Amino acid sequence: MHQVRKSIQDADEEIARLQDASNRFSSESSQLEALQSFVERHRGVASAVRWLPSEILFEIFTHSLNTKLPLFNSKNAISNIIRVCARWRAVALASPSLWRHFVFDRRLSYLRSGEKTNLLRQTSLQLQRSRQTPLSVHLTGYPIEQELLDTLLAMSSRWQSATLRIAPSDYDQLFTSRADFTILKELTLGFNGDSYYGARGFVQSPAQDATGFVQSLPALVDFTLDGNFGHIPRGFESLWPRLLACTLVRCHAFSILPILPLFSPETRVSLVDCVADVGGGGLAPGPLAISALSLTSCHHNHFFDGFLAAIEAPRLKKFVMSECYQYQSLPSIATFLSESSCTLTHLALDVRYATLSELLTLLALPHTRHICALDIDFGCTPSAPVINALATRPARHDIVPNLRSFTLRNCSSVLEDAGILALHARRRPILQQLWVQRRAGDLPLSQFALQALKSDGLEVVIFQHLDYW
Numbered sequence: 001m002h003q004v005r006k007s008i009q010d011a012d013e014e015i016a017r018l019q020d021a022s023n024r025f026s027s028e029s030s031q032l033e034a035l036q037s038f039v040e041r042h043r044g045v046a047s048a049v050r051w052l053p054s055e056i057l058f059e060i061f062t063h064s065l066n067t068k069l070p071l072f073n074s075k076n077a078i079s080n081i082i083r084v085c086a087r088w089r090a091v092a093l094a095s096p097s098l099w100r101h102f103v104f105d106r107r108l109s110y111l112r113s114g115e116k117t118n119l120l121r122q123t124s125l126q127l128q129r130s131r132q133t134p135l136s137v138h139l140t141g142y143p144i145e146q147e148l149l150d151t152l153l154a155m156s157s158r159w160q161s162a163t164l165r166i167a168p169s170d171y172d173q174l175f176t177s178r179a180d181f182t183i184l185k186e187l188t189l190g191f192n193g194d195s196y197y198g199a200r201g202f203v204q205s206p207a208q209d210a211t212g213f214v215q216s217l218p219a220l221v222d223f224t225l226d227g228n229f230g231h232i233p234r235g236f237e238s239l240w241p242r243l244l245a246c247t248l249v250r251c252h253a254f255s256i257l258p259i260l261p262l263f264s265p266e267t268r269v270s271l272v273d274c275v276a277d278v279g280g281g282g283l284a285p286g287p288l289a290i291s292a293l294s295l296t297s298c299h300h301n302h303f304f305d306g307f308l309a310a311i312e313a314p315r316l317k318k319f320v321m322s323e324c325y326q327y328q329s330l331p332s333i334a335t336f337l338s339e340s341s342c343t344l345t346h347l348a349l350d351v352r353y354a355t356l357s358e359l360l361t362l363l364a365l366p367h368t369r370h371i372c373a374l375d376i377d378f379g380c381t382p383s384a385p386v387i388n389a390l391a392t393r394p395a396r397h398d399i400v401p402n403l404r405s406f407t408l409r410n411c412s413s414v415l416e417d418a419g420i421l422a423l424h425a426r427r428r429p430i431l432q433q434l435w436v437q438r439r440a441g442d443l444p445l446s447q448f449a450l451q452a453l454k455s456d457g458l459e460v461v462i463f464q465h466l467d468y469w
Contacts, residue, residue: 050087057091058098067101067136072122099130102152103138116145123151134160134183144170153179156216161186165226175213175233185219190226190249211235227251229275232259243267253277253307263290265315270294276303287340288313294320294348294468304329308336318346320468322377325350330358337367346469347371348407351386352379360389363399371400375407375435375468383411384419391422403427407435407466414442417449424458433459435466 052060064077071078078098082089092098102123111119135158144166156179164174168191181187210233223239225232226249240246240262247270248256254277263269269290288311298304304324309332316337321329330349337344344367351359362368376386387408390399406423408415415436424431434453436444443450443462453460 096131096133163188188224268292292318316342320348348375377409405433
């Protein structure tokens with residue numbers, strides 16, 4: 001009996017010890033949870049980003065912006081940045097340049113009454129936050145809400161760059177408005193989508209005389225006009241001579257040829273998706289002064305051949321032919337260069353429908369002898385024959401002896417080591433740069449060739465996308 005009592009006493013003591021330990025553990029567990037909660041609540045205070053200077057935060061915010069989306073779009077970073085914390089919101093609201101991009105990319109006619117009211121409220125709020133910062137305006141839609149257009153035009157003196165793709169009827173109001181685009185340097189005019197209710201681009205009407213509008217553009221130097229296969233409006237005559245860059249998209253040859261002689265030697269002229277006219281487009285009135293000409297996707301209705309046959313450009317230095325999918329394009333270029341008696345320094349070609357003989361004949365002309373930059377788009381056709389031809393024919397003879405920069409686009413396969421190394425060996429020390437477009441996920445050059453070229457002093461640049469000069 002004594003033994004039983006002793007066992008019970010020991011058990012009671014052990015229970016008491018364990019209960020005491022359990023109570024201590026429960027208390028410590030509560031303290032642990034409280035400490036963990038404190039750490040989680042205050043971890044952000046010790047975060048490195050909290051101590052970044054406002055100038056660094058501003059740079060981060062700037063790089064996070066998507067200038068192709070409205071600022072108040074939920075997919076644009078700025079709409080989330082201002083909700084993170086009071087400091088981030090203060091930095092964003094104190095940075096007017098974050099609010100300078102105005103993008104309207106919806107079919108405004110489909111907005112309900114409440115949505116229109118909200119859009120106008122957001123626009124006014126954004127204008128306030130942008131203060132006096134130069135604005136970028138991207139307006140795509142039809143028809144434009146009158147109050148919205150009036151609000152934007154009231155700030156026309158702050159427009160620095162603008163893209164307008166609107167309905168033909170909205171251009172009537174724009175051309176007759178008294179807006180003053182004092183600092184506008186870059187402007188794109190076009191139409192929203194395809195033909196608007198049967199209208200094809202600008203129409204020849206008294207309301208679409210752009211003379212007054214052009215007079216309000218004293219700083220404009222970069223102009224893109226998408227004619228949507230309609231007429232080029234009257235009144236632009238005084239604009240063409242002072243442009244540094246002009247891109248004409250979906251225009252007719254009969255509209256293009258008369259204005260080409262008005263461009264200055266400093267103007268870079270680009271034609272995109274332009275078309276020839278039935279029965280021919282005539283001739284340009286006199287030699288052109290331009291020094292840079294680019295033709296992209298101009299293969300409709302034999303525009304490419306007819307256009308080059310209609311012009312002479314004796315001062316031409318840079319010529320680009322891209323995505324003009326037709327045969328006999330290089331012979332047409334050779335004839336054009338010979339008729340123009342020009343001396344090219346930069347040449348970019350799409351050779352997917354050209355033969356090796358046509359290319360070598362073009363490059364052997366006296367008009368291409370001074371080329372220092374050559375850009376070839378192979379269109380996934382074999383590049384080895386061209387590389388081998390440039391490598392085996394001595395540079396001191398007749399094939400672009402002054403070549404310093406060579407660009408290869410859309411090669412069908414990885415470049416052969418032997419060919420590219422032979423090209424460098426033949427062309428050094430004049431050839432200084434080799435630009436090669438990256439194929440899907442693969443390097444266009446072997447590591448062996450890449451290291452060999454770089455160690456021998458050649459600058460090799462692998463690119464995904466690269467604009468022409």
